[in-house]
Amino acid sequence: MHSKIDNIDPKILSGCIKKKLKYQEMLYRKFYAYGMSITLRYTKNREDALEVLNDSFLKVFENITRFDTKKSFKAWFRQITVNTSIDNIRKNKRTVITENIDDLRSENFYKKEIDDLETEDLLNILHSLPEHYALIFNLYEIEGYKHYEIAEMLNINESTSRANLSRAKKMLRNYIINSEKNNYVEAV
Numbered sequence: 001m002h003s004k005i006d007n008i009d010p011k012i013l014s015g016c017i018k019k020k021l022k023y024q025e026m027l028y029r030k031f032y033a034y035g036m037s038i039t040l041r042y043t044k045n046r047e048d049a050l051e052v053l054n055d056s057f058l059k060v061f062e063n064i065t066r067f068d069t070k071k072s073f074k075a076w077f078r079q080i081t082v083n084t085s086i087d088n089i090r091k092n093k094r095t096v097i098t099e100n101i102d103d104l105r106s107e108n109f110y111k112k113e114i115d116d117l118e119t120e121d122l123l124n125i126l127h128s129l130p131e132h133y134a135l136i137f138n139l140y141e142i143e144g145y146k147h148y149e150i151a152e153m154l155n156i157n158e159s160t161s162r163a164n165l166s167r168a169k170k171m172l173r174n175y176i177i178n179s180e181k182n183n184y185v186e187a188v
Contacts, residue, residue: 008027008073012030013069016060024061027057031057031074032053034077035057038053039053039085041085041126041138042085042086042088042135042138043088051088052081052085052088053081056080063080078143082139086135086153086154125176126138126172128171129171129172132164133167133168137172139153140165147161147162
């Protein structure tokens, strides 16, 4: 069973297929916040996120006839938005992914709870990562892709995906640990 936002109203779908601006605007408004939550994870600022989101909607409107109504519209939209975000990174040639898992030494890290952080804090922490680490972290940890899927999407080795995820997690842990130390020092 799909939730309300999962499924698209057949009237809106029909209007979008007919390229009616009114229905395209309705779809845009319904999925704007969801799309923005995705693109913000893949871009460094709100302006870039909005640009990627608008590009995603253009792709949705151009390909709406390909949407399988038996499936979740939200999932289809997410896939387009993630792919558009990756295309944006490639277009701007900001990502160089060359690390290999063989370069890593096995390290044990303790896990830190981050439940008390706000969304904006989490985005800032994520944006502190080098872009290629953030990209793989997003795809694996947030979007739920497997390493072989990420490797195929980004044209890299599976081991590179694993290595970059490991490094991203290490950097995030260090960032959180250092932030806590700074907060402790300020409180004292």
